[in-house]
Amino acid sequence: MARVVVDVMLKPEILDPQGQAIAGACSRLGFEGVEQVRQGKRFEVEVEGEVDEAKLADVRRLAETLLANTVIEDFEVRPA
Amino acid sequence: MTARVGVVTFPGTLDDKDAARAVSLAGAEPVSLWHADADLKGVDAVVLPGGFSYGDYLRCGAIARFAPLMSELIPAARSGALPVLGICNGFQILCESHLLPGALTRNSSLRFVNRDQVLRMENTNTAWTSSYDEGQEILVVLKSGEGGYVADEETLDRLEGEGRVIARYVGSNPNGSRRDIAGVTNEHGNIVGLMPHPEHAVEALTGPSTDGLGFFTSILGHLAAGTPAHA
Numbered sequence: 344m345a346r347v348v349v350d351v352m353l354k355p356e357i358l359d360p361q362g363q364a365i366a367g368a369c370s371r372l373g374f375e376g377v378e379q380v381r382q383g384k385r386f387e388v389e390v391e392g393e394v395d396e397a398k399l400a401d402v403r404r405l406a407e408t409l410l411a412n413t414v415i416e417d418f419e420v421r422p423a
Numbered sequence: 424m425t426a427r428v429g430v431v432t433f434p435g436t437l438d439d440k441d442a443a444r445a446v447s448l449a450g451a452e453p454v455s456l457w458h459a460d461a462d463l464k465g466v467d468a469v470v471l472p473g474g475f476s477y478g479d480y481l482r483c484g485a486i487a488r489f490a491p492l493m494s495e496l497i498p499a500a501r502s503g504a505l506p507v508l509g510i511c512n513g514f515q516i517l518c519e520s521h522l523l524p525g526a527l528t529r530n531s532s533l534r535f536v537n538r539d540q541v542l543r544m545e546n547t548n549t550a551w552t553s554s555y556d557e558g559q560e561i562l563v564v565l566k567s568g569e570g571g572y573v574a575d576e577e578t579l580d581r582l583e584g585e586g587r588v589i590a591r592y593v594g595s596n597p598n599g600s601r602r603d604i605a606g607v608t609n610e611h612g613n614i615v616g617l618m619p620h621p622e623h624a625v626e627a628l629t630g631p632s633t634d635g636l637g638f639f640t641s642i643l644g645h646l647a648a649g650t651p652a653h654a
Contacts, residue, residue, distance in 0.1 A: 353528075356575065357528065357573055358528070358531065358571075358573070358599065360529055360530070360531050360532070360533050360599070361529060361533065364533055409481070409485065409489070410481070412482055412485065412519065412526055414518070414521075414524075414525065414526045414574070415526045415528065415573060
Protein backbone atom coordinates (compact mmCIF):
# COMPACT_ATOMS: atom_id res chain seq x y z
CA MET A 344 0.00 0.00 0.00
CA ALA A 345 1.24 3.48 -0.81
CA ARG A 346 -0.02 6.95 -0.26
CA VAL A 347 -0.77 9.71 -2.72
CA VAL A 348 -1.40 13.25 -1.52
CA VAL A 349 -3.84 15.58 -3.23
CA ASP A 350 -3.69 19.26 -2.27
CA VAL A 351 -6.73 21.32 -3.21
CA MET A 352 -6.62 25.12 -3.10
CA LEU A 353 -9.11 27.78 -4.11
CA LYS A 354 -8.00 29.46 -7.32
CA PRO A 355 -6.17 32.72 -6.67
CA GLU A 356 -9.02 34.83 -8.04
CA ILE A 357 -11.60 33.23 -5.71
CA LEU A 358 -12.16 35.11 -2.45
CA ASP A 359 -11.24 33.04 0.60
CA PRO A 360 -13.09 34.51 3.59
CA GLN A 361 -11.87 31.72 5.86
CA GLY A 362 -8.26 32.49 5.00
CA GLN A 363 -8.93 36.17 5.64
CA ALA A 364 -10.38 35.39 9.06
CA ILE A 365 -7.30 33.31 9.90
CA ALA A 366 -5.01 36.12 8.75
CA GLY A 367 -6.95 38.47 11.03
CA ALA A 368 -6.44 36.10 13.95
CA CYS A 369 -2.69 35.93 13.23
CA SER A 370 -2.21 39.62 13.83
CA ARG A 371 -4.45 39.59 16.91
CA LEU A 372 -2.29 36.79 18.33
CA GLY A 373 0.88 38.75 17.73
CA PHE A 374 2.16 36.78 14.73
CA GLU A 375 3.53 39.78 12.93
CA GLY A 376 4.31 39.90 9.26
CA VAL A 377 1.57 37.50 8.11
CA GLU A 378 0.26 39.25 5.03
CA GLN A 379 -2.16 36.68 3.70
CA VAL A 380 -3.48 33.18 4.46
CA ARG A 381 -5.22 30.91 1.96
CA GLN A 382 -6.95 27.83 3.33
CA GLY A 383 -7.04 24.59 1.37
CA LYS A 384 -7.63 20.87 1.77
CA ARG A 385 -5.25 17.93 1.80
CA PHE A 386 -6.43 14.42 0.89
CA GLU A 387 -4.33 11.34 1.61
CA VAL A 388 -5.33 8.58 -0.77
CA GLU A 389 -4.09 5.07 0.02
CA VAL A 390 -3.65 2.95 -3.10
CA GLU A 391 -2.80 -0.68 -3.68
CA GLY A 392 0.76 -1.58 -4.60
CA GLU A 393 3.40 0.88 -5.74
CA VAL A 394 2.74 4.42 -6.86
CA ASP A 395 3.53 4.56 -10.55
CA GLU A 396 2.49 6.91 -13.33
CA ALA A 397 -0.69 4.94 -13.95
CA LYS A 398 -1.72 5.18 -10.29
CA LEU A 399 -0.97 8.89 -10.23
CA ALA A 400 -3.06 9.32 -13.36
CA ASP A 401 -5.95 7.49 -11.64
CA VAL A 402 -5.71 9.76 -8.61
CA ARG A 403 -5.52 12.80 -10.86
CA ARG A 404 -8.77 11.70 -12.49
CA LEU A 405 -10.28 11.16 -9.03
CA ALA A 406 -9.18 14.66 -8.03
CA GLU A 407 -10.75 16.38 -11.01
CA THR A 408 -13.92 14.29 -10.79
CA LEU A 409 -14.62 14.43 -7.08
CA LEU A 410 -11.98 15.87 -4.76
CA ALA A 411 -11.75 19.30 -6.39
CA ASN A 412 -14.34 21.51 -8.04
CA THR A 413 -12.22 22.77 -10.90
CA VAL A 414 -14.56 25.71 -11.43
CA ILE A 415 -13.13 27.30 -8.29
CA GLU A 416 -10.27 25.07 -7.15
CA ASP A 417 -6.84 23.95 -8.37
CA PHE A 418 -5.24 20.68 -7.26
CA GLU A 419 -1.84 19.02 -7.13
CA VAL A 420 -1.21 15.28 -6.96
CA ARG A 421 2.06 13.82 -5.64
CA PRO A 422 3.33 10.64 -3.99
CA ALA A 423 3.55 11.00 -0.20
CA MET B 424 -53.89 15.95 -16.80
CA THR B 425 -52.25 17.22 -13.63
CA ALA B 426 -48.57 17.98 -14.01
CA ARG B 427 -46.33 15.71 -11.95
CA VAL B 428 -43.38 17.44 -10.34
CA GLY B 429 -40.73 15.29 -8.69
CA VAL B 430 -39.12 16.39 -5.42
CA VAL B 431 -35.83 14.66 -4.68
CA THR B 432 -34.80 13.55 -1.21
CA PHE B 433 -31.11 12.95 -0.51
CA PRO B 434 -29.78 11.96 2.91
CA GLY B 435 -29.68 15.31 4.70
CA THR B 436 -32.30 17.06 2.57
CA LEU B 437 -34.43 19.38 4.71
CA ASP B 438 -36.91 21.17 2.53
CA ASP B 439 -38.45 18.37 0.48
CA LYS B 440 -41.76 18.53 2.39
CA ASP B 441 -42.03 22.29 1.96
CA ALA B 442 -41.17 22.00 -1.73
CA ALA B 443 -43.80 19.28 -2.21
CA ARG B 444 -46.35 21.46 -0.42
CA ALA B 445 -45.52 24.40 -2.68
CA VAL B 446 -45.97 22.16 -5.72
CA SER B 447 -49.41 21.12 -4.38
CA LEU B 448 -50.46 24.68 -3.62
CA ALA B 449 -49.58 25.65 -7.18
CA GLY B 450 -51.91 22.92 -8.43
CA ALA B 451 -49.50 20.18 -9.48
CA GLU B 452 -48.99 16.70 -8.10
CA PRO B 453 -45.75 16.31 -6.10
CA VAL B 454 -43.95 13.01 -6.62
CA SER B 455 -41.33 11.91 -4.09
CA LEU B 456 -38.07 10.82 -5.70
CA TRP B 457 -35.37 9.00 -3.77
CA HIS B 458 -31.71 9.73 -4.45
CA ALA B 459 -30.74 6.05 -4.57
CA ASP B 460 -33.29 5.11 -7.25
CA ALA B 461 -32.15 5.78 -10.80
CA ASP B 462 -35.79 6.39 -11.69
CA LEU B 463 -37.47 9.71 -12.39
CA LYS B 464 -40.91 8.00 -12.33
CA GLY B 465 -41.87 9.77 -15.52
CA VAL B 466 -42.22 13.18 -13.85
CA ASP B 467 -42.65 16.31 -15.96
CA ALA B 468 -40.23 18.42 -13.92
CA VAL B 469 -37.98 18.09 -10.86
CA VAL B 470 -37.23 20.20 -7.79
CA LEU B 471 -33.92 19.67 -6.00
CA PRO B 472 -34.75 21.08 -2.57
CA GLY B 473 -32.58 22.68 0.08
CA GLY B 474 -30.78 21.10 2.98
CA PHE B 475 -27.41 19.55 3.63
CA SER B 476 -27.20 16.54 1.33
CA TYR B 477 -24.58 14.09 2.56
CA GLY B 478 -23.84 16.49 5.41
CA ASP B 479 -22.25 18.95 2.94
CA TYR B 480 -19.18 16.71 3.19
CA LEU B 481 -16.33 17.52 0.80
CA ARG B 482 -18.24 20.44 -0.74
CA CYS B 483 -21.95 21.29 -0.73
CA GLY B 484 -23.62 19.12 -3.36
CA ALA B 485 -20.39 17.38 -4.40
CA ILE B 486 -21.49 13.90 -3.36
CA ALA B 487 -25.20 14.29 -4.15
CA ARG B 488 -24.18 15.02 -7.72
CA PHE B 489 -23.15 11.35 -8.10
CA ALA B 490 -26.36 9.86 -6.65
CA PRO B 491 -27.98 7.21 -8.87
CA LEU B 492 -30.97 9.48 -9.51
CA MET B 493 -28.66 12.15 -10.88
CA SER B 494 -27.40 9.79 -13.58
CA GLU B 495 -30.95 9.93 -15.02
CA LEU B 496 -31.55 13.58 -14.26
CA ILE B 497 -28.34 15.12 -15.62
CA PRO B 498 -28.65 14.08 -19.30
CA ALA B 499 -32.40 14.80 -19.38
CA ALA B 500 -31.85 18.27 -17.91
CA ARG B 501 -28.80 19.06 -20.03
CA SER B 502 -30.69 18.33 -23.25
CA GLY B 503 -33.26 20.98 -22.35
CA ALA B 504 -36.07 18.42 -22.07
CA LEU B 505 -36.50 18.16 -18.30
CA PRO B 506 -37.19 21.32 -16.28
CA VAL B 507 -35.23 21.35 -13.01
CA LEU B 508 -35.34 23.89 -10.20
CA GLY B 509 -32.51 23.71 -7.67
CA ILE B 510 -33.08 25.65 -4.47
CA CYS B 511 -30.18 26.41 -2.11
CA ASN B 512 -28.45 23.01 -1.74
CA GLY B 513 -30.22 22.08 -4.98
CA PHE B 514 -28.52 25.06 -6.67
CA GLN B 515 -25.19 23.83 -5.28
CA ILE B 516 -25.89 20.36 -6.69
CA LEU B 517 -26.70 21.83 -10.13
CA CYS B 518 -23.40 23.74 -10.12
CA GLU B 519 -21.45 20.67 -8.98
CA SER B 520 -23.16 18.74 -11.80
CA HIS B 521 -22.00 21.41 -14.28
CA LEU B 522 -25.61 21.89 -15.34
CA LEU B 523 -25.18 25.52 -14.30
CA PRO B 524 -21.97 27.55 -14.46
CA GLY B 525 -20.12 28.86 -11.43
CA ALA B 526 -20.07 27.65 -7.85
CA LEU B 527 -21.44 28.53 -4.43
CA THR B 528 -18.91 29.37 -1.74
CA ARG B 529 -18.80 30.28 1.94
CA ASN B 530 -20.66 33.50 2.74
CA SER B 531 -18.21 36.40 2.81
CA SER B 532 -19.34 37.14 6.38
CA LEU B 533 -18.52 33.53 7.37
CA ARG B 534 -21.92 33.53 9.08
CA PHE B 535 -25.02 31.53 8.25
CA VAL B 536 -27.55 34.08 7.01
CA ASN B 537 -31.21 33.54 7.86
CA ARG B 538 -33.49 36.40 6.90
CA ASP B 539 -36.31 37.60 4.71
CA GLN B 540 -34.79 38.74 1.44
CA VAL B 541 -35.99 40.91 -1.41
CA LEU B 542 -35.07 39.75 -4.91
CA ARG B 543 -35.47 41.46 -8.24
CA MET B 544 -36.65 39.12 -10.99
CA GLU B 545 -34.65 39.70 -14.16
CA ASN B 546 -35.30 36.85 -16.60
CA THR B 547 -38.97 35.89 -16.63
CA ASN B 548 -38.79 33.72 -19.73
CA THR B 549 -37.55 30.52 -18.10
CA ALA B 550 -39.62 27.45 -17.27
CA TRP B 551 -39.61 28.48 -13.60
CA THR B 552 -40.00 32.28 -13.70
CA SER B 553 -42.67 33.10 -16.29
CA SER B 554 -45.30 33.96 -13.64
CA TYR B 555 -43.26 37.01 -12.67
CA ASP B 556 -42.86 40.36 -14.37
CA GLU B 557 -39.42 41.51 -15.35
CA GLY B 558 -38.11 43.85 -12.67
CA GLN B 559 -40.66 42.66 -10.13
CA GLU B 560 -39.40 42.60 -6.57
CA ILE B 561 -40.36 39.61 -4.47
CA LEU B 562 -39.87 38.77 -0.80
CA VAL B 563 -38.67 35.27 0.01
CA VAL B 564 -36.51 33.55 2.61
CA LEU B 565 -32.73 33.28 2.52
CA LYS B 566 -31.08 30.72 4.79
CA SER B 567 -27.64 29.55 3.82
CA GLY B 568 -24.04 29.45 4.92
CA GLU B 569 -22.50 28.81 1.51
CA GLY B 570 -24.53 31.08 -0.72
CA GLY B 571 -21.85 33.20 -2.33
CA TYR B 572 -22.18 32.80 -6.09
CA VAL B 573 -18.82 32.94 -7.87
CA ALA B 574 -17.67 32.47 -11.45
CA ASP B 575 -14.86 33.94 -13.50
CA GLU B 576 -15.40 37.36 -15.07
CA GLU B 577 -15.82 35.93 -18.56
CA THR B 578 -18.59 33.59 -17.36
CA LEU B 579 -20.30 36.40 -15.42
CA ASP B 580 -20.18 38.64 -18.51
CA ARG B 581 -21.62 35.85 -20.64
CA LEU B 582 -24.44 35.19 -18.15
CA GLU B 583 -25.32 38.89 -18.10
CA GLY B 584 -25.08 39.19 -21.87
CA GLU B 585 -27.35 36.20 -22.44
CA GLY B 586 -29.87 37.30 -19.80
CA ARG B 587 -29.20 34.23 -17.72
CA VAL B 588 -29.22 35.98 -14.35
CA ILE B 589 -32.79 35.26 -13.25
CA ALA B 590 -32.77 37.08 -9.92
CA ARG B 591 -30.56 39.45 -7.94
CA TYR B 592 -30.42 40.43 -4.29
CA VAL B 593 -31.90 43.86 -3.57
CA GLY B 594 -30.38 45.92 -0.77
CA SER B 595 -27.24 44.80 1.01
CA ASN B 596 -25.57 41.79 -0.58
CA PRO B 597 -26.16 39.00 1.97
CA ASN B 598 -23.32 36.63 1.11
CA GLY B 599 -20.77 38.19 -1.21
CA SER B 600 -22.34 36.79 -4.39
CA ARG B 601 -20.67 38.28 -7.44
CA ARG B 602 -22.81 40.98 -9.02
CA ASP B 603 -25.55 40.33 -6.42
CA ILE B 604 -26.58 37.17 -8.27
CA ALA B 605 -29.23 35.11 -6.45
CA GLY B 606 -30.13 32.75 -9.30
CA VAL B 607 -29.13 31.75 -12.82
CA THR B 608 -30.47 29.63 -15.66
CA ASN B 609 -28.93 27.49 -18.41
CA GLU B 610 -28.98 28.30 -22.11
CA HIS B 611 -32.30 26.47 -22.64
CA GLY B 612 -34.06 28.13 -19.72
CA ASN B 613 -35.24 24.76 -18.37
CA ILE B 614 -32.78 24.65 -15.47
CA VAL B 615 -32.89 27.30 -12.76
CA GLY B 616 -30.74 27.51 -9.64
CA LEU B 617 -31.76 29.87 -6.84
CA MET B 618 -30.06 30.34 -3.47
CA PRO B 619 -33.06 31.76 -1.53
CA HIS B 620 -36.16 29.68 -0.81
CA PRO B 621 -39.37 30.43 -2.70
CA GLU B 622 -40.99 27.31 -1.21
CA HIS B 623 -40.92 28.97 2.23
CA ALA B 624 -42.91 31.93 0.91
CA VAL B 625 -46.10 30.34 -0.37
CA GLU B 626 -48.52 30.74 2.54
CA ALA B 627 -49.34 33.76 4.70
CA LEU B 628 -49.31 31.63 7.85
CA THR B 629 -45.69 30.53 7.60
CA GLY B 630 -43.93 32.79 5.11
CA PRO B 631 -43.02 36.47 4.85
CA SER B 632 -45.16 36.63 1.68
CA THR B 633 -46.68 34.34 -0.91
CA ASP B 634 -44.32 35.66 -3.59
CA GLY B 635 -42.46 32.37 -3.89
CA LEU B 636 -45.45 30.55 -5.32
CA GLY B 637 -44.70 32.05 -8.72
CA PHE B 638 -41.82 29.62 -9.32
CA PHE B 639 -44.25 26.73 -8.96
CA THR B 640 -47.11 28.25 -10.96
CA SER B 641 -44.55 29.10 -13.66
CA ILE B 642 -43.68 25.46 -14.21
CA LEU B 643 -47.36 24.55 -14.44
CA GLY B 644 -47.86 27.16 -17.10
CA HIS B 645 -44.75 26.00 -18.90
CA LEU B 646 -45.85 22.37 -18.90
CA ALA B 647 -49.40 23.28 -19.95
CA ALA B 648 -48.03 25.29 -22.86
CA GLY B 649 -45.97 22.26 -23.83
CA THR B 650 -43.21 24.28 -25.40
CA PRO B 651 -39.60 24.36 -24.32
CA ALA B 652 -38.58 27.56 -22.58
CA HIS B 653 -35.96 29.82 -24.04
CA ALA B 654 -33.86 32.01 -21.83
